[in-house]
Amino acid sequence: MTTVQIVHPGQEPKPGPADYFTGSVSVASPFRGTGDARLGGATVTFQPGAHTNWHTHPLGQLLIVTAGHGWVQVDGEAAKPIATGDTVFISPGVKHWHGAARDTVMTHVAVSEALDGTSVTWLEPVAGDLYNKL
Template sequence: MQRYDAGAAATGSPENFTGSVRVESRFQAQEPARVGGATVSFEPGARTAWHTHPLGQTLIVTSGCGWVQSEGGPIEEVRPGDVVNIPPNVRHWHGASKGASMTHVAVAESLNGSAVTWMEQVTDDQYARGPEAADRRVGP
């Protein structure tokens, strides 16, 4: 058994995030395993850039209110207890809603040493659209 200590918190890189984001690397399995995870906390309005994961990503929302969008789909609201599965190579972003912070645990596997491909920032206009319906949620 391997026990992981909480990783040192780091500020989310402005190349990959908009707004105030804190990333705590929680675990990174050693070869031949390839899974890693982090706790990511977003202040209101903060979000990731568009990105993909070669083997997909799972988000487990632990606090607050956030938004998730896959390219071409609606912005969907997520709340504590929601579990979001993003399939492999689906372009997406996620972050806090306009009025609340949000924290999630993000889990992804590496393929050929890479777990994520970062792309351009989500524009303020894209983000400003918010959820299309107040009751639209990902999860149960």
């Protein structure tokens, strides 16, 4: 049994799938708990203007912004700015999106837990006019 798992930096980032993201996004150093652990996540870098589709997490999501600035928005609410050093918690089942501002790269560590093997439900893209108003 593994008691300690270390994920070293420097792994080759992989592009974020176009089915789930708008713009250029890279995912690096993905991690997942072992055994019965439900915890998983990755370091995600959004190029200027890049962002996720709308999505939900059955047990919520934690974001730790490590560089740049961007936005997070809950469906039906105004978008909120996020920046280096901010920690964001999105409650379970809440429809939301997040990503970089138009003028800067943003990187965050994203952490969530899986429920019955699912940690995210991807939904539709964010409407361009909604993002472009920010």
